[in-house]
Amino acid sequence: MTEPARRRPGRRPGSADTRGEILAAARRVFAEKGFDKATVRGIAREAQVDPALVHHYFDTKAGMFAAAMQLPITPQQILPLVVEGPREQLAERLVRLILRVTAAPETREPLVALIRSAMTNEQAAAMFREFITNALLFQVADRLEVPHLRIEAAFGQMIGVVLARYVLRLEPIASASEDELVELLAPTIQRYFSV
Amino acid sequence: MTEPARRRPGRRPGSADTRGEILAAARRVFAEKGFDKATVRGIAREAQVDPALVHHYFDTKAGMFAAAMQLPITPQQILPLVVEGPREQLAERLVRLILRVTAAPETREPLVALIRSAMTNEQAAAMFREFITNALLFQVADRLEVPHLRIEAAFGQMIGVVLARYVLRLEPIASASEDELVELLAPTIQRYFSV
Numbered sequence: 001m002t003e004p005a006r007r008r009p010g011r012r013p014g015s016a017d018t019r020g021e022i023l024a025a026a027r028r029v030f031a032e033k034g035f036d037k038a039t040v041r042g043i044a045r046e047a048q049v050d051p052a053l054v055h056h057y058f059d060t061k062a063g064m065f066a067a068a069m070q071l072p073i074t075p076q077q078i079l080p081l082v083v084e085g086p087r088e089q090l091a092e093r094l095v096r097l098i099l100r101v102t103a104a105p106e107t108r109e110p111l112v113a114l115i116r117s118a119m120t121n122e123q124a125a126a127m128f129r130e131f132i133t134n135a136l137l138f139q140v141a142d143r144l145e146v147p148h149l150r151i152e153a154a155f156g157q158m159i160g161v162v163l164a165r166y167v168l169r170l171e172p173i174a175s176a177s178e179d180e181l182v183e184l185l186a187p188t189i190q191r192y193f194s195v
Numbered sequence: 196m197t198e199p200a201r202r203r204p205g206r207r208p209g210s211a212d213t214r215g216e217i218l219a220a221a222r223r224v225f226a227e228k229g230f231d232k233a234t235v236r237g238i239a240r241e242a243q244v245d246p247a248l249v250h251h252y253f254d255t256k257a258g259m260f261a262a263a264m265q266l267p268i269t270p271q272q273i274l275p276l277v278v279e280g281p282r283e284q285l286a287e288r289l290v291r292l293i294l295r296v297t298a299a300p301e302t303r304e305p306l307v308a309l310i311r312s313a314m315t316n317e318q319a320a321a322m323f324r325e326f327i328t329n330a331l332l333f334q335v336a337d338r339l340e341v342p343h344l345r346i347e348a349a350f351g352q353m354i355g356v357v358l359a360r361y362v363l364r365l366e367p368i369a370s371a372s373e374d375e376l377v378e379l380l381a382p383t384i385q386r387y388f389s390v
Contacts, residue, residue, distance in 0.1 A: 116314050152368040153379050160355025168324050173347040184348050188383045
């Protein structure tokens with residue numbers, strides 16, 4: 001399926017350019033096929049590189065998605081942070097992690113951009129839906145043996161707070177300290193995770 | 196400030212057309228000045244009608260905002276529903292009300308449209324922020340003597356659930372029954388309101 005004629009002259013596999021082209025191809029394939037149906041092989045074909053090279057750059061499809069969307073953190077990084085450590089402090093760890101990742105504009109903006117497109121475009125919504133459930137929420141839920149509905153209620157709480165704090169910038173939640181919000185929100189999340 | 200020359204010929208005060216023109220004027224004024232700085236007098240001037248006529252159609256500025264944005268329910272209608280009745284069932288009443296208002300596309304869409312514009316446009320965000328806090332959230336919080344931060348945490352929970360259920364359409368939360376969601380969410384809201 002590769003068509004060498006379409007390759008740019010002088011590009012070597014493994015160059016910085018190759019990584020960028022894989023990510024551009026990934027964005028096209030994810031947008032077209034969604035997260036579930038996109039494959040590493042299909043993205044490699046779109047980028048006209050060997051699938052092994054895609055694997056060399058990106059461990060998993062979820063990691064490639066996170067890189068393509070410039071997300072500040074991958075599901076592979078989130079999972080151990082949440083799952084490891086005392087279960088009774090799980091909610092606090094999770095709330096702090098989300099508040100920290102969203103505190104800086106450069107790590108928050110790609111996330112907000114993804115939600116924004118999901119709100120305005122059904123194709124983007126499908127892509128986001130498949131990624132967030134299959135690559136993140138259900139992974140966390142299954143490790144913790146929490147029903148999927150409960151993790152989505154927790155997701156609703158946190159995405160709503162991020163929206164109110166950073167996008168709508170409602171006061172006083174926009175100026176509340178991390179500790180204040182942890183005190184307020186962690187018991188909610190902990191309850192959803194206690195079954 | 197009125198310029199009779201700009202009036203449409205043959206339009207009579209009190210006609211259906213007048214109401215529509217007041218709402219169109221209200222949308223322009225709210226978009227330009229935000230909710231707080233917009234006045235009934237300024238909207239009347241923009242619509243070239245007597246302020247008394249605006250008051251005749253719309254009791255309050257919040258009511259006019261709700262009508263202009265085609266919101267399914269006004270703060271004046273929400274407040275008694277939430278505040279009246281046993282305090283220990285307050286959260287359940289509120290969660291059911293929000294789930295019912297957002298269940299039908301025709302009542303949900305104007306709300307989602309408002310959030311969507313607030314996410315993509317700073318002027319719309321300011322307008323939404325001022326309306327939602329001053330006309331709704333702080334009114335509820337002050338009647339119930341709940342700190343503003345706590346009502347915004349509750350708002351975050353509910354807006355996040357509406358987003359996950361209807362916009363992102365995550366499963367299983369998109370297909371969950373009203374009762375399942377009330378059971379899951381009401382204790383969260385009740386806790387925010389218990390101080």
